[in-house]
Amino acid sequence: VQQSHCVASASAANQEPDFSRPSTRSMQFMLLFSRQGKLRLQKWYVPLSDKEKKKITRELVQTVLARKPKMCSFLEWRDLKIVYKRYASLYFCCAIEDQDNELITLEIIHRYVELLDKYFGSVCELDIIFNFEKAYFILDEFLLGGEAQETSKKNVLKAIEQADLLQEVRWQTDSFFHLVFQLILRSN
Amino acid sequence: WVCHTPIRLRELIRTIRTARTQAEEREMIQKECAAIRSSFREEDNTYRCRNVAKLLYMHMLGYPAHFGQLECLKLIASQKFTDKRIGYLGAMLLLDERQDVHLLMTNCIKNDLNHSTQYVQGLALCTLGCMGSSEMCRDLAGEVEKLLKTSNSYLRKKAALCAVHVIRKVPELMEMFLPATKNLLSEKNHGVLHTSVVLLTEMCERSPDMLAHFRKLVPQLVRILKNLIMSGYSPEHDVSGISDPFLQVRILRLLRILGKGDDDSSEAMNDILAQVATNTETSKNVGNAILYETVLTIMDIKSESGLRVLAINILGRFLLNNDKNIRYVALTSLLKTVQTDHNAVQRHRSTIVDCLKDLDVSIKRRAMELSFALVNGNNIRGMMKELLYFLDSCDPEFKADCASGVFLAAEKYAPSKRWHIDTIMRVLTTAGSYVRDDSVPNLIQLITNSVEMHAYTVQRLYKALLDDISQQPLVQVASWCIGEYGDLLISGQCEEEEPIQVTEDEVLDVLEGLLVSNLSSPVTRGYSLTAIMKLSTRFSSVNRIKKVVSIYGSSIDVELQQRAVEYNALFKKYDHMRPALLERMPIMEKTASNGPTEIVQTNGEAEPSVVEPKHPPPVGQPASQVKNTVFGLVSRCLSLMAFYLFDLSKTVNFLSIGIPPMTAYNKNGLKIDFTFERANPNPNVAVITIHASNSTEADMTDFVFQAAVPKTFQLQLLSPSSNVVPALNQGTVTQVIRVLNQQKLRMRIKLTYIHKGSAVQDLAEVNNFPPQSWQ
Numbered sequence: 001v002q003q004s005h006c007v008a009s010a011s012a013a014n015q016e017p018d019f020s021r022p023s024t025r026s027m028q029f030m031l032l033f034s035r036q037g038k039l040r041l042q043k044w045y046v047p048l049s050d051k052e053k054k055k056i057t058r059e060l061v062q063t064v065l066a067r068k069p070k071m072c073s074f075l076e077w078r079d080l081k082i083v084y085k086r087y088a089s090l091y092f093c094c095a096i097e098d099q100d101n102e103l104i105t106l107e108i109i110h111r112y113v114e115l116l117d118k119y120f121g122s123v124c125e126l127d128i129i130f131n132f133e134k135a136y137f138i139l140d141e142f143l144l145g146g147e148a149q150e151t152s153k154k155n156v157l158k159a160i161e162q163a164d165l166l167q168e169v170r171w172q173t174d175s176f177f178h179l180v181f182q183l184i185l186r187s188n
Numbered sequence: 189w190v191c192h193t194p195i196r197l198r199e200l201i202r203t204i205r206t207a208r209t210q211a212e213e214r215e216m217i218q219k220e221c222a223a224i225r226s227s228f229r230e231e232d233n234t235y236r237c238r239n240v241a242k243l244l245y246m247h248m249l250g251y252p253a254h255f256g257q258l259e260c261l262k263l264i265a266s267q268k269f270t271d272k273r274i275g276y277l278g279a280m281l282l283l284d285e286r287q288d289v290h291l292l293m294t295n296c297i298k299n300d301l302n303h304s305t306q307y308v309q310g311l312a313l314c315t316l317g318c319m320g321s322s323e324m325c326r327d328l329a330g331e332v333e334k335l336l337k338t339s340n341s342y343l344r345k346k347a348a349l350c351a352v353h354v355i356r357k358v359p360e361l362m363e364m365f366l367p368a369t370k371n372l373l374s375e376k377n378h379g380v381l382h383t384s385v386v387l388l389t390e391m392c393e394r395s396p397d398m399l400a401h402f403r404k405l406v407p408q409l410v411r412i413l414k415n416l417i418m419s420g421y422s423p424e425h426d427v428s429g430i431s432d433p434f435l436q437v438r439i440l441r442l443l444r445i446l447g448k449g450d451d452d453s454s455e456a457m458n459d460i461l462a463q464v465a466t467n468t469e470t471s472k473n474v475g476n477a478i479l480y481e482t483v484l485t486i487m488d489i490k491s492e493s494g495l496r497v498l499a500i501n502i503l504g505r506f507l508l509n510n511d512k513n514i515r516y517v518a519l520t521s522l523l524k525t526v527q528t529d530h531n532a533v534q535r536h537r538s539t540i541v542d543c544l545k546d547l548d549v550s551i552k553r554r555a556m557e558l559s560f561a562l563v564n565g566n567n568i569r570g571m572m573k574e575l576l577y578f579l580d581s582c583d584p585e586f587k588a589d590c591a592s593g594v595f596l597a598a599e600k601y602a603p604s605k606r607w608h609i610d611t612i613m614r615v616l617t618t619a620g621s622y623v624r625d626d627s628v629p630n631l632i633q634l635i636t637n638s639v640e641m642h643a644y645t646v647q648r649l650y651k652a653l654l655d656d657i658s659q660q661p662l663v664q665v666a667s668w669c670i671g672e673y674g675d676l677l678i679s680g681q682c683e684e685e686e687p688i689q690v691t692e693d694e695v696l697d698v699l700e701g702l703l704v705s706n707l708s709s710p711v712t713r714g715y716s717l718t719a720i721m722k723l724s725t726r727f728s729s730v731n732r733i734k735k736v737v738s739i740y741g742s743s744i745d746v747e748l749q750q751r752a753v754e755y756n757a758l759f760k761k762y763d764h765m766r767p768a769l770l771e772r773m774p775i776m777e778k779t780a781s782n783g784p785t786e787i788v789q790t791n792g793e794a795e796p797s798v799v800e801p802k803h804p805p806p807v808g809q810p811a812s813q814v815k816n817t818v819f820g821l822v823s824r825c826l827s828l829m830a831f832y833l834f835d836l837s838k839t840v841n842f843l844s845i846g847i848p849p850m851t852a853y854n855k856n857g858l859k860i861d862f863t864f865e866r867a868n869p870n871p872n873v874a875v876i877t878i879h880a881s882n883s884t885e886a887d888m889t890d891f892v893f894q895a896a897v898p899k900t901f902q903l904q905l906l907s908p909s910s911n912v913v914p915a916l917n918q919g920t921v922t923q924v925i926r927v928l929n930q931q932k933l934r935m936r937i938k939l940t941y942i943h944k945g946s947a948v949q950d951l952a953e954v955n956n957f958p959p960q961s962w963q
Contacts, residue, residue: 039248045318047285054250071548072512101484102517103477104437107427111434129205130198132248133241136277141310144349145317147386150379151434152424159342163307166269182304 027146028080028095032128035089037061040128041135045146064093074102087113089125112142115156137163194227194235200242217251228259236263237274244281257282257289264296269308276311285321294324301331306342317350325354329361336368341377348383352390362391373408378425378432381412385438392445403446406453410460413439417467428472440481447489454490461486465498476514487525500532507539512548519543519554526561537562544578556586560593568601572611579619587622591615595627603918605638606684609645617652620659628664635669637775644684646673651688653698658707664715667702670695671719672773675726692727696720700736713748721755725770734759774865775877847960853937853952857884864961873928874961880921882913891941893923902928933957
């Protein structure tokens with residue numbers, strides 16, 4: 001007999017959280033790959049051997065590339081949820097945990113694409129190929145340990161800009177240059 | 189010696205991309221790696237950064253780059269920001285915590301965490317928070333904690349996520365971060381807010397004490413969320429008109445954890461949840477992402493029923509969304525909530541059923557699972573129609589689960605026996621090869637117990653065999669039925685449909701055909717040989733059967749050979765036992781009971797009274813002489829037959845002798861039939877199953893059956909299948925009575941139930957027990 005009042009009866013709701021379940025990453029990894037299956041970026045937030053990473057990458061790329069265009073952006077793979085979206089010739093693919101929100105992960109992916117787009121100016125796959133290290137730097141200013149560290153587009157781009165500037169200036173141990181540089185940074 | 193300037197990264201990338209074959213690419217890579225290696229050996233500081241960057245590119249293409257690991261460490265230790273940037277990137281890509289070399293980073297990271305330039309500190313925090321090992325985390329936790337208290341929001345936000353990683357790696361360190369969390373939510377900076385909420389979530393998920401401690405933050409979190417929703421356009425955080433959806437989602441998730449199991453917290457967040465649920469724009473994914481998180485929170489905390497209904501309705505609307513991602517998410521959530529909020533989910537049943545036709549495999553699967561969860565006595569006919577249609581057309585990966593689901597649902601809610609048999613037939617004929625192996629014994633049990641349908645069932649199965657013998661489960665069930673009810677088949681007794689005309693020889697042809705067909709599995713052959721054997725007591729063509737059995741006595745298939753030899757033995761030496769052994773199967777008790785068994789035992793009282801449950805005392809009467817002497821010899825044969833005839837896990841009433849059923853009571857639309865079997869191993873205990881059915885238009889609820897027997901008997905009443913006898917013969921209530929008796933059985937029964945609002949009570953004597961039930 002089902003109850004119409006849902007407050008007191010149910011099994012799953014109203015229980016204490018399960019403290020025994022070890023928390024792992026929300027996002028376990030992010031992969032970017034082309035339609036031919038060539039890897040363009042791999043960010044791992046869980047410790048795995050090179051061999052394991054290669055195996056996962058190979059299998060997942062195959063699985064995602066086999067998906068038909070009309071299918072939804074989510075699939076179950078091993079014990080993870082995979083969220084993927086294709087932008088032009090690149091697939092952006094994230095692995096999240098069971099309790100994570102797939103829809104907001106799509107927004108995370110989109111935000112990253114917007115950041116790349118703003119930085120490179122109408123980004124295309126070639127930009128990612130030839131400037132892969134920049135793609136990593138941008139990602140590392142947006143996500144840290146698989147979670148968003150900054151939700152303002154402007155702030156992420158500003159940080160990258162400043163860091164790029166820092167690269168240009170030849171680092172001197174001379175305190176004068178050091179001081180001047182700090183001033184430049186603060187004024188931005 | 190010519191000193192080559194190492195080529196630039198982009199030039200290398202350009203060059204490698206010109207390679208037309210894998211071999212050509214490998215050659216280029218090997219050449220460049222050699223150059224890089226020698227450059228490393230020369231300890232060249234100027235170009236180390238460039239070389240490592242190139243190495244990272246080649247690593248991404250799949251080539252080994254481990255020889256660059258130490259170089260990354262050198263870059264990290266450099267004073268140049270460019271070096272550090274590439275060095276840390278290299279460390280994150282090439283090093284991992286399994287290699288001891290990563291520990292060499294610890295000191296550099298420590299220094300960089302205290303660097304005067306925040307971008308260097310940022311690199312260190314990022315690397316530590318991404319891949320720091322437990323040892324590194326232990327060493328550097330103090331530094332992270334310090335940075336968590338800085339007023340520099342750029343560093344504070346990173347420190348928070350770094351702390352999350354430290355806690356995940358070394359949970360015991362969680363306590364040390366507690367003081368620093370004090371003012372985290374007072375921050376205006378969204379980055380800090382977001383990462384702080386993540387940190388708080390992590391701590392609450394790990395420790396009940398932390399959870400209790402942070403519950404006081406609920407009002408503050410509610411306020412922050414409210415501001416996000418009510419505030420005007422904020423260009424910095426806007427996504428399609430919604431202000432910082434990432435932060436909103438994270439707050440909702442933390443609220444979920446804080447509200448779960450706690451009345452006060454749940455109440456405090458009730459209003460804001462309702463507000464978010466009703467005010468969030470649903471035209472884009474971002475709004476739906478927030479709604480989704482809101483629904484998850486509402487369902488998990490102690491929300492008012494109105495709020496829960498609101499949540500389910502949001503999911504219902506999601507089901508109608510054009511965006512299949514939204515539909516997918518809705519189905520997943522509904523599946524989680526269908527047990528607890530069954531009625532609310534039922535309202536969306538037709539939409540869910542429509543999703544069975546979706547093109548996406550994941551959506552189809554969820555729709556199927558949800559559909560099965562929603563089947564009940566009221567919608568069984570309609571739902572089964574949809575599910576059988578789905579079974580016909582779905583991908584093979586679904587067929588096994590769908591078939592099992594159909595069988596289960598049919599068993600629970602079948603409106604009539606005929607419908608039940610028809611449904612089983614439909615599954616066996618359309619998805620017969622995908623049906624699970626354990627379905628076969630279950631179906632056999634079901635068919636056996638549907639006494640009035642035997643003729644119809646065997647006829648339909650026989651006809652199905654004529655069409656197709658490739659689907660093994662179908663063939664096995666059919667063989668078994670033909671073996672059991674072959675006599676009904678040839679006598680043309682079917683009432684439900686036009687009886688077919690078939691001769692004994694035709695039936696035996698079909699069964700023998702199964703024995704020789706390539707399509708038959710060894711198990712199937714076993715079934716058909718046994719069926720043929722059983723027909724020796726139902727058909728007159730005994731000689732033909734004897735011949736078949738003796739042929740298979742020398743079969744190459746060991747199983748078949750064994751059976752044939754034993755059946756041969758039956759013919760030759762134990763022919764007098766053959767009729768009894770091959771008798772019609774009795775109705776089988778279901779052995780699994782789903783709850784505590786009430787035992788009401790009377791010891792000869794006129795009125796039944798509830799006594800302390802006791803086990804019936806052991807009976808001293810030895811088994812009859814004949815059975816004893818042959819039992820050992822024939823027991824293996826019998827147990828083998830038992831195995832072939834149905835699943836050993838069900839208790840087999842092998843030595844029972846068929847006792848005809850009787851009607852014990854039939855008044856005012858309530859009919860109670862008794863069916864019998866003898867208990868095994870104690871043949872002096874009669875096991876009676878009552879079947880109560882109701883032909884009136886209204887259900888009989890609170891139905892209680894009680895029985896009393898004379899003083900010389902002992903009675904045990906097990907719990908009934910239910911206490912509602914559904915109207916219009918839509919189902920029966922069954923209950924098992926065990927009676928220990930050696931004399932003519934008499935019983936007084938008392939029935940109480942509620943019918944059309946009034947209580948009904950009746951007493952009756954049952955005297956017409958068949959003699960076999962007490963002899």
